[in-house]
Amino acid sequence: MGKNNGQKSWAEKQVFTTGEAAEVCKVSQQTIIRCFDSGRLQGFRVPGSRFRRIPRNELIRFMRANEIPSDVLEASDIKRVLIVDDDPEIIELLQDAIGKDERFEVKTASTGYDAGLLTESFKPHIVLLDYMLPDINGNVVCERIRANHALADARIIIVSGVVNQNEIDELTRRGADDFIKKPFRIDQLIERMTNLLNV
Amino acid sequence: MSGQLSHDRSSISSVHTAAPHLYADLILQQLDALPTLSSIAVRVLELTSDDRFKADEVIELIGTDPSLSAKVLKLCRCSEQGRSANVRTVDRAVLMMGFQAVRNAVLSVQVFDTLEQIGSASLRDEEPQLFDRRAFWQHSIAVACAAEALAGTPELEQQINKSEAFLAGLLHELGLLALHVTLPAPLEQACRYAELNAVGMDHACRRIIGIDTVTAGKRLAEHWQLPHAITDVIWLHGQQPELLPNLPHRKLIAVVSLADSMVHCRYIAPVDQGRRCEFTEPLQQWLGLSSPRVEKIIRALPAAVKMRADALGMSVEQDAHELLKALAKANAALGRINDHLRSSADLATQQAATIAAINTFHRTASPGGSILAALTNVATSVCELTGGEHSAILFQPKPGRQWHVLAFANDGQNLANATTAPPPNHCDLSEFDAQSDLPLTALNLRDWLQASMPNVPIAPDWRLLPLRCGSAVLAAVLHRPPAEGALRTPQLEALSRTWAAAVMAAVQHDGAKRLGEELAQANAILSETQDELARARALATIGEVAAGAAHEMNNPLTVISGRSQLLATRLNDPSMRDMAEQITEATHRLSDMITGLRQLAEPMRLRRTSANLSQLLDVAIENAVEQCGQKLPVVQQLPSQQAVANIFVDGGQFADALTELICNALEAEGASQVTVRVQIDPANDRLTVQVADDGRGLTDHALAHAFDPFFSAKPAGRQPGMGLARARRIVEAHGGSITIRNASKAGALVTIQLSQWRNPGKQRHVA
Structure with a gap:
């Protein structure tokens, strides 16, 4: 925490x-x-x-x-990261890699449904979203997050081993902010995250 | 009745003109439509056919017609010269000569009268006739008299009734007369045919009319219900006695045949019957008659004929007069035959010349030659036949196409060869199909033709001869009119069929040859397409495998990579850290290979925009040097900056392809320099980019598989071997082609060729 x-x-x-x-x-x-x-x-x-x-x-x-600065409500430096992947070893790896970083607070989900529930309560700043999920695909999750006004500022990075250019374009259209291919260099992933979050 | 008859006759004539042979049935119907004998004759026939007839009734019947009575009595008196001078009444005649003789006399008179009546009504005397009716009757009476005389000889007296022999002789050629009455025009034609071809009338009638005279005669005799013996004589006379059926009146038939033969030899026949004197001797012998006796009968014949003709109401001219007339007639016939022979000989000469010309043409023609060779042959043949120094040919391979105008000298030299649009008001050569040899001026073609080949003089009297083959006119010969003594136009037209066939054969041969070539080409394309299909299928399979592999393998690879990265951060020993790093690198390379495979297989989407090839090359060279780490010089040879400043490609993809090619060249064994050459082919505006190295070149095996995924001629494990395969995908997606070969001097040479490289929306830049 x-x-x-x-x-x-x-x-x-x-x-x-x-x-x-x-x-x-x-x-x-x-x-x-x-x-x-x-x-x-x-x-x-x-x-x-x-x-x-x-x-x-x-x-x-x-x-x-009323144009009152609201940063005080989110004044914490800690960024909430939601990791969504159906492979437990990947989740474990990302938890080890990102969770150890003090700048991030990490929660995980292994299905699109769980991810939906968690975004409501956890209000992540950034979602690392696997494209191929057992129940619904990443693009649908992406769309749901974007439909929620409370999560308007949330950033989404799609992480997948099989995504072609057409699908990347489609995901971008549906609100994904970035795409990173598996396997990835951890330092590059974190750099992308921090860039997106202006940390 | 005569109206009906003339109507029927015209219908038969029309049948005749429609077909060379008349239908026998129609003619027979026509014969059946002839008027029957007079009621007296019919009644006499009826009464005498019954054994129990009463002579009184017959005598009374004949007595009712005084003119008939007079003729019958006159005829009877003639036959019984000397001892019958006192025959003055019919009953006396019956008493003196027997009932049979009187009956035959009645029939003779009746038949003669009936046929004379019809014949006179149907003929127009002003027309010169080959069939002479008067001569016919004279012949018939002569045969009748001869037959009667023969029947009166002691050898035959007991077997043959004289009056019956007279009647049979009189009517033996009844068929000829019947045809003359019913079908005068066809019979005339048959007479002419018989005369010119020296065949018998029976043969000529069968050939021209479709029925012979004896059949026609038999039919009429049956129609008139004449006695069987008479009918059989009509039908069977003229045949060899041995061949006659075993009839009771065989001798009568033979007597009439002999009489006919005797009269033919020494007397005048209406038309040549084809029955010659050679029959006389065997008939005589068969009948048991001696030659002196026959000679005697012949000598007495003219007098007997004159007397009988008088009795029948037909005047016979004096012998000398008759002879002169016969001579004149024979002379006329001879003249006709001479004319016919002369024209036949003339025709034969022309035909021989035509055949000789065809032979010469075929000797010079070579099978399987080109169309031009066939046209040359035709033209030289035309020159040879017309005596012209040169000739020309219009040729149109297919309707709707342009016309070819070719001129040739008489030695086959091609003087002019032009392809041009058809002249005004003309479209296809087949328009000349209905025309024969016509003057060019009449077709308004001369000026046009002269304009098409100004160096070949075309005289105003030149003619056009279309070459027809079947329903097509492929070509037309233009020639000067045939010189004196050369072939005439009809023969040229006949020859034109041979020429047309030769041209048609050449055209068809040419078409077959072209089809063969097209087939071979199509086969090559098919084979290429099949290779392409096989490659596409292989790629699709690779794509499916790679897509599955990417999903299944990238997750474990991510774990390996991630864990090794985390491991590296915790290791203090630098060598251990390097090991962990190597693991990471290896996983990423493996993943890249899978991705590359998948990209190779999936359909490529291009985003064509305007790009500067020079800039793309700079990027590609930079990337390639960075990618492969080789620092060899890369020389660029571009036509001009401006020429390639605006090419319409997917810049990123195209630069990637160039990068792969340059990288490949930089890594070539023994290479010291890489050259990139850009050219635009002015002939077809094709953009060519060549990447060459000066290394050792590739083996045949490497050349054959250079574009296969994972193939690498370099030491194993250095590169994934996807570069050229990817470059090929990109170039082919741009509609271009890529090839690799060893350059003539040294090293490998990869060539990209692009046809669609100009921006369709922008104006073309001219180098």
Whole structure:
């Protein structure tokens, strides 16, 4: 898991109180409450009380809509990496190669279905996606990720042993950012990842 | 009845003109349509056919017709000269001469009258006739008299009735008369045929009309229900007595035959019957008659004939007059035969000349020669026959094509040879199919022809003779009119068939030869296509294997590679680290080979854009030097920068192909320099890129397999051997070709040829 470095991290916070939201947005709590009550900031009240709660996605939307810098929410240097491959030895290899790097937090999936579930919860910064999966192919996974607004900034690198130029073009059209052929040089893979993530 | 008759006759004549032989049935119907004998004759025949007839009835019947009675009595008196002068009534005649004689006299008179009547009505006397009706009757009466006289000799008196012999003799050529009455024109033709070809009338009638005179006569006799003996005489007279069937009246037939033969030898016949005097002797002997007796009968014959003719109402001219007339007639016939012979001889001479010309033509013609050789032969043959110094030929191998105009001197020298569009208002030579030898001026061809071959003089009187073969006109001969004594136009036309056949044979031979060549070419293409197909199949199989291998092998290779990389980071010993690195390298090379194989097999997609070949070459040389690590000089020979500044290829792929070729050349054993030469062939605008090294060259085995995947002539294990195979794929995807051979001086030479290299959207740059 990534490190906190003693600072308050909003990275994994999913629901915010009005006070937390005010702190993130660097405005007064009253302003947040006003916006909440007027409907400009969507949220819910805790059942059985009047406490206001704001979901993370809505807060990010609000901040972007009002041009408030949102990097504070993602302020952590640690990049979440989702590895999707049906070959356990490849997963193990990549975990060993990337997971050891402190800049990355790694989770893995061995099917397209698992990958879909994990992208929702894990919200990866980058997905290393094998093209040939047992249930659905990489291009479909790629398309699903791109369809999710919450994952708009996620980067996708297709990793495959059998992809021809036509398929690479197709994957690019469906939202893949890069393609890397198996077998690969680990240092090159990491370089590509860091380039894409501006790390 | 006569109207009906003339109508039927015209219908028969039309049949005759339609076919050389008339149908026997039609003629027989025609004969059956002739008028029957008069009612008196029929009644006499009916009454006398019954054994229990009453003479009174017959006498009374004849008595009802006074003119008939008079003729019958006159005839009777003639036959019984001397002792019958007092025969004045019919019943007296019956008493004196017997009923049979009177009956025969009635029939003679009736038949004669009937046929005379029809004959006179049907003939136009102004037309000169080969068949002389008057002469016919004279002949018939003469035969009748002779037969009667023969029957009256002591040797035959008991066996043959004189009056029956007279009647049989009178009617023996009934068929000839019947044909004359029913079919005058065909009979005339048959007479002419018999005269010119010296054959008998029977033969001529069978040939021209389709039925002989005896059959026609027999048919008419049956139609008139004449007595059987008479019918048989009509049918069988003229035959050798030994060959006659065993009939009761064989002697009568022989007597009439002998009488006919006697009259033919010494008297006048209406037409030459082909029955000659040589029959007289055997007939005489068979009948047991002596020559003096026969001679005596002959001597008495003219007088007897005159008397009988008078009795029948036909005047006979004086002997001398008759003789003169016969001489004149014979002279006329002789003249006709002479004319015919002269024209036949003339024709034979021309035909002999034609055959000689055909022989000469065939001697000079060589089978299997070219079309030009055949035309030359024809032209020289034409010159020889017409006496011309030169001739010309129009030739059109197929309808719709252009015309070839060729002129030849009489020694076969080709004076002109032009290919041109057909003259105005003409399209195909087959238009001349319906025409024969015609003057060029009449066809409006002379000026056009003279313009087509200005150096060959064409006189205004030149003619065009189409050469027909079947329904086709492939060529036409242009020639001066035949000189005096040379072949005439009809013979030239006959010869034209031979010439046409020779030209047609040459054209067909030429076509067959060309077909053979095309077939060989098609076979070569087929063989190449089959090789191509086999290669494509092999590639497809490789592709399938490689695709499977790529998936199944790249994952383990990834693990090996990745683990060895991780291992290397943990090893402190540099040599150990190198080992791990080598593992990594090897896995990557193996993976690249699999990828290369797969790319080789899968369809290549080109992205053609405008590219500068010079720049592509720079890139390729740089890549190649980097790739193979050889630092040999690479010399470029380009036509001009501008000429190749805009080629329409997939730049990346094409540069890859060039890289492979240059790399291959750089790695050649013993090479010290690589030359890249670019040329544009001005003839076909083909772009050629050659990559040559100055090494030791390749073995035959290496040349044969240079483009096979994984083949490498270099020491094993150094290179995957995919470079040239890949270059070939790229060049062929561009529609070009690539070949490799050893250069004449040293080293290997790879040549790329591209036809479609210009940008179709841009203007062509001229070097």
